[in-house]
Amino acid sequence: MPINAAPRDHPELLKAQLLVGAKQFPLMYLVLTVNLWTLASCFIGVAPHWLSLIVPILFTIAFGYRALTWHKMEDASTNPDFAFLALKSVRRRALIFSGFLVIWMLMLFPHGNGDMHVRIGFFAAMNCIGLVIFFQRLHSSAYAIMGITITPIIMFAIYTQNSNLTSIMVNIGLVSLLLLIVVRMQTQDFIDMVNARIKLERIGAENLQIANQDSLTGLTNRRQFFSHLEVAFEIAKKKNKRIAIGIIDLDGFKPVNDLYGHAMGDSLLIEVGQRLSALTDEHTSVSRLGGDEFAITFTNCPDDAELLDRGNKFCDTLREPFTIADACLEISGSIGFATFPELAEDAEELYERADYALYHSKHNNRGEAFLFSHKHIQEIDAQNKLEQTLSRANLKDEMSVVFQPIIDCKIQQTVAFEALARWNSPKMGSVSPCHFIPAAERLGLIGNLTKILLEKALSVAVKWPNYIRLSFNLSAHDICSAEGISRILGIIHASGIDANRLDFEITETAMMHDRDQAITSIEMLKMLGCGIALDDFGTGYSSLTQLHAMPLTKIKIDRSFVIDLNEYSASFKIVKSLIALSSDMDIGCILEGVETAEELTAIESLGGQFIQGYFYSKPLLESELAEFIEETSSLRHADTH
Ligand code: C2E
Ligand code: CA
Ligand code: CA
Numbered sequence: 158m159p160i161n162a163a164p165r166d167h168p169e170l171l172k173a174q175l176l177v178g179a180k181q182f183p184l185m186y187l188v189l190t191v192n193l194w195t196l197a198s199c200f201i202g203v204a205p206h207w208l209s210l211i212v213p214i215l216f217t218i219a220f221g222y223r224a225l226t227w228h229k230m231e232d233a234s235t236n237p238d239f240a241f242l243a244l245k246s247v248r249r250r251a252l253i254f255s256g257f258l259v260i261w262m263l264m265l266f267p268h269g270n271g272d273m274h275v276r277i278g279f280f281a282a283m284n285c286i287g288l289v290i291f292f293q294r295l296h297s298s299a300y301a302i303m304g305i306t307i308t309p310i311i312m313f314a315i316y317t318q319n320s321n322l323t324s325i326m327v328n329i330g331l332v333s334l335l336l337l338i339v340v341r342m343q344t345q346d347f348i349d350m351v352n353a354r355i356k357l358e359r360i361g362a363e364n365l366q367i368a369n370q371d372s373l374t375g376l377t378n379r380r381q382f383f384s385h386l387e388v389a390f391e392i393a394k395k396k397n398k399r400i401a402i403g404i405i406d407l408d409g410f411k412p413v414n415d416l417y418g419h420a421m422g423d424s425l426l427i428e429v430g431q432r433l434s435a436l437t438d439e440h441t442s443v444s445r446l447g448g449d450e451f452a453i454t455f456t457n458c459p460d461d462a463e464l465l466d467r468g469n470k471f472c473d474t475l476r477e478p479f480t481i482a483d484a485c486l487e488i489s490g491s492i493g494f495a496t497f498p499e500l501a502e503d504a505e506e507l508y509e510r511a512d513y514a515l516y517h518s519k520h521n522n523r524g525e526a527f528l529f530s531h532k533h534i535q536e537i538d539a540q541n542k543l544e545q546t547l548s549r550a551n552l553k554d555e556m557s558v559v560f561q562p563i564i565d566c567k568i569q570q571t572v573a574f575e576a577l578a579r580w581n582s583p584k585m586g587s588v589s590p591c592h593f594i595p596a597a598e599r600l601g602l603i604g605n606l607t608k609i610l611l612e613k614a615l616s617v618a619v620k621w622p623n624y625i626r627l628s629f630n631l632s633a634h635d636i637c638s639a640e641g642i643s644r645i646l647g648i649i650h651a652s653g654i655d656a657n658r659l660d661f662e663i664t665e666t667a668m669m670h671d672r673d674q675a676i677t678s679i680e681m682l683k684m685l686g687c688g689i690a691l692d693d694f695g696t697g698y699s700s701l702t703q704l705h706a707m708p709l710t711k712i713k714i715d716r717s718f719v720i721d722l723n724e725y726s727a728s729f730k731i732v733k734s735l736i737a738l739s740s741d742m743d744i745g746c747i748l749e750g751v752e753t754a755e756e757l758t759a760i761e762s763l764g765g766q767f768i769q770g771y772f773y774s775k776p777l778l779e780s781e782l783a784e785f786i787e788e789t790s791s792l793r794h795a796d797t798h
Contacts (some may be wrong), residue, residue, distance in 0.1 A: 170349055178227060190217050193280075196277065199297065200265055208268070255284075255302050259281070273318065274314075277324050281307060286332070286333060290336070307330050308330075314326045373423055376434070377443075378444065379445075379447055382452050385442070385454060386454060390497065393498070400454070402452055402453065402495060403452065403471070403493065404450065404511045404514075406519060407432070407489070408524060409487065413425055413488065421481060425488070429449075429475065432477075436474060441453060441454065442456075458496055464495070465498070465684060468526025491522070492518060492527065513533060514529035548602070550582060556578060558577065561574060561774065566768045571625060572767065574625065574777075575776075577630075577776045578593075596617040603634045603635070605633065616652065617782070623655070628660040633666070633670045635667075637671040655686070656687050660711065661688070662690045663675070663691065679708050683708060688711060689709050694715055695715065696715050696717065697707070712744065712747070713769075719756055719770070720750070740764070751771075751773070
């Protein structure tokens with residue numbers, strides 16, 4: 158790179174030069190002023206006042222002004238245009254000042270003797286060396302200054318025929334020349350250093366981008382999401398602004414990955430990222446947190462209604478089918494929102510609360526946006542309390558099993574009992590399994606809990622007449638780990654029960670954790686002779702077409718379909734086709750949560766046969782079972798007679 162005083166095309170060098178100037182030039186003017194007055198003081202009283210006093214004062218004022226101007230330039234060193242203009246004028250000013258100083262020195266010459274002449278030469282040499290040193294970053298200026306300062310003095314020395322002065326001046330001229338060569342080398346070093354720094358900064362910026370970007374979707378990654386969130390939080394706090402984050406989790410992504418492979422899954426994630434980004438504006442940004450989890454940050458959060466409305470638009474766009482490599486993929490996404498300042502004190506809390514809202518959304522409003530509210534803070538406290546109590550509980554003593562009959566309504570007979578877990582905590586009283594089962598899953602206690610409950614249920618079921626089956630609920634961990642399923646097989650074996658009398662209920666959500674292992678576990682249970690019932694059918698991802706791909710012996714139609722079962726409802730049509738389908742596929746169909754005679758009549762009119770619900774019975778204690786079995790079998794006998 159050519160050495161140039163003000164390289165227009167190299168903004169970084171310009172800025173670096175200006176910064177050096179801003180630091181060094183005030184000092185240079187101080188050195189010049191000291192030199193100036195050292196010489197001037199020798200001529201006071203010898204030369205006229207205007208020359209020995211007034212001119213130095215004028216120089217001092219000009220130097221002081223320039224020193225101050227440069228001192229202030231440090232702040233402006235980030236602007237390359239300004240740096241260019243400032244540096245361009247440096248050489249001109251330096252030459253003007255040097256020129257005036259030379260004229261002043263030459264004017265002093267006639268007023269001094271040989272000794273004084275040497276002092277003038279010495280002053281010129283000092284100025285020259287000093288300026289060359291200070292101008293080393295502006296090399297071409299250094300040349301000019303040297304030329305203009307030292308040449309006339311050498312010429313003048315030769316002209317005066319003062320041999321001492323001439324040899325000193327020639328000596329200084331040579332030293333200055335050598336200095337220039339050194340300066341030239343240093344200038345190149347300086348340029349190289351600036352260039353190396355630019356290169357390093359560029360590599361650093363590239364690395365930063367890689368570290369902050371999700372390589373698959375090109376969106377900001379988890380790390381960058383959190384650092385943006387921290388910044389947004391600080392700004393929101395200072396400016397009293399409202400911010401929100403939404404965490405999105407895709408529903409049905411894992412089956413796509415399992416069925417079509419990872420390449421297809423990746424393409425789907427890329428398109429999801431594009432669809433979400435298409436709905437953002439300057440106050441909204443999308444990040445990928447990992448897997449099938451995305452986040453949306455609202456730095457200028459609208460009111461709750463609008464926030465939910467915008468959230469639902471994100472959900473809507475995910476529900477639109479994706480066409481990838483000729484396959485039509487259907488997924489959905491749930492969003493959990495949390496807002497600041499109402500519902501969180503720091504970025505971490507905001508994230509945790511949005512995550513809680515997401516969990517809520519996935520369980521209660523799947524495929525929709527859900528906003529964290531004050532009542533959830535109490536829920537979280539209650540959940541923490543429950544988890545603490547459960548982790549310290551004596552599971553064997555505190556857990557028990559109740560049994561809810563499943564009735565064949567055609568013959569009015571109990572055909573099975575579903576075992577349902579109950580926890581009677583000495584600290585918290587009776588706790589619903591809807592709360593303690595998920596808590597046990599979170600705490601990693603579910604394996605042990607299943608063992609205790611299954612052993613208890615089997616010890617009761619072995620005493621029933623042979624035609625009554627036991628239906629038992631399994632969790633994700635039980636079927637999605639080899640260890641879980643082998644423990645269950647061991648318990649069945651140890652109980653001595655005929656495995657043909659057992660049904661295991663599983664939900665699709667439980668299967669999702671590891672579909673391959675779940676299928677293997679199910680096959681093992683089936684080989685033993687157990688039945689497999691798909692629980693809560695209709696609330697998961699199941700589509701009728703996928704049903705045959707699962708090794709099932711029964712489906713249990715969820716209570717939500719039974720609730721709005723009137724002749725014209727969608728539920729009516731769904732239940733009707735499910736009953737027909739299960740009959741075609743030769744698998745059992747149980748209708749859950751039948752509470753009224755009207756519901757039963759409607760189900761019967763559709764050909765439904767197996768009923769579970771409060772209409773027949775609530776879950777019963779072990780001690781109540783014999784009587785119930787007796788009653789239903791007598792009912793049947795009364796019917797058949
Ligand atoms: P689930 O497997 O769907 O069990 C049926 C739930 O519906 C039971 O609630 C039962 O009491 C209730 N139910 C039955 N008939 C009716 C009705 O006519 N109306 C209404 N409103 N509800 C009815 P429960 O016992 O509170 O169990 C809730 C959930 O907890 C179960 O849902 C199941 O998912 C889970 N659970 C219960 N016991 C176990 C267990 O031993 N292991 C595992 N992994 N989960 C269990
Ligand atoms: Ca069940
Ligand atoms: Ca169920």
